[in-house]
Amino acid sequence: MDPSRVGRTRRLALWFVIGVMAAIFLQLVQIRAIGGGLDGLLSAGQASPMRPFIEADLGAVTTVPDRGHDGQTVYLVARDPLARGAAADAMDHAGFRYRRILYPALAGLGGLLGPRATLVGLAALAALALGLASAATADLAIDRGVTDRVALAVVINPGLWLSVQLLTVDVLAVGLALSGLALWRRDRLSAAAIVLALAALAKDQMLLVALVTGGMGVDAGPPNPGRGDRRAGSADAVRLVAGHHLARG
Numbered sequence: 001m002d003p004s005r006v007g008r009t010r011r012l013a014l015w016f017v018i019g020v021m022a023a024i025f026l027q028l029v030q031i032r033a034i035g036g037g038l039d040g041l042l043s044a045g046q047a048s049p050m051r052p053f054i055e056a057d058l059g060a061v062t063t064v065p066d067r068g069h070d071g072q073t074v075y076l077v078a079r080d081p082l083a084r085g086a087a088a089d090a091m092d093h094a095g096f097r098y099r100r101i102l103y104p105a106l107a108g109l110g111g112l113l114g115p116r117a118t119l120v121g122l123a124a125l126a127a128l129a130l131g132l133a134s135a136a137t138a139d140l141a142i143d144r145g146v147t148d149r150v151a152l153a154v155v156i157n158p159g160l161w162l163s164v165q166l167l168t169v170d171v172l173a174v175g176l177a178l179s180g181l182a183l184w185r186r187d188r189l190s191a192a193a194i195v196l197a198l199a200a201l202a203k204d205q206m207l208l209v210a211l212v213t214g215g216m217g218v219d220a221g222p223p224n225p226g227r228g229d230r231r232a233g234s235a236d237a238v239r240l241v242a243g244h245h246l247a248r249g
Helices: 003-034 038-042 051-058 070-079 086-090 094-099 102-107 115-143 148-155 158-166 170-185 189-202 204-215 225-248
Strands: none
Touching (some): 003 038, 003 148, 003 158, 038 070, 038 115, 051 070, 051 086, 051 115, 070 102, 070 115, 086 094, 102 115, 102 189, 115 148, 115 158, 170 189, 170 204, 189 204
């Protein structure tokens, strides 16, 4: 095996671990600040209409003032991904929430996991997603001949900190979008298209990443004449699908 490839893989694995460990640390800080246990990451609001549904699942939970934050909504979507129960009626803009289905659906295995397991799944997936975003950033940096330390920009990004601590969809969406770009640069076009589609299922604004990748000149690594037509076709497909959904959204 090519030693340089082995070294690159080890660097990416290191950044993945750094991202995961940073996320776990941030979640522990948040739990300690709020008090209580892992349920504190849901940031259930004292005045939230969703709180009774959460406490029917988990028992009494640690709360925050007013109506709370997005983690409580993500939890309820994870518990009822098909919106068959009454909890969806308690959400603000339920259709908008369910459009960002990937994170809660994965964390709760499509509603198959129980309450506590779903909560653990949300926290664990957020941590893994920060690791994914860190490793993908390092991969893009190495590919461009830049130091992989630029991945620190992901690890210390306050917006991603909040996503990890409040269990929102953003960190998974960013991790998948960056991974899609890295795959595109490696000329793995089919995998890139799938991952970019998953990023859009995590957060619909990530369709913009697909649009830029497919239609605005993000090149797919070194020239490969034998795959030129495939690149053009993949770019057109990504651009058309992204443009179609953006026009509808």
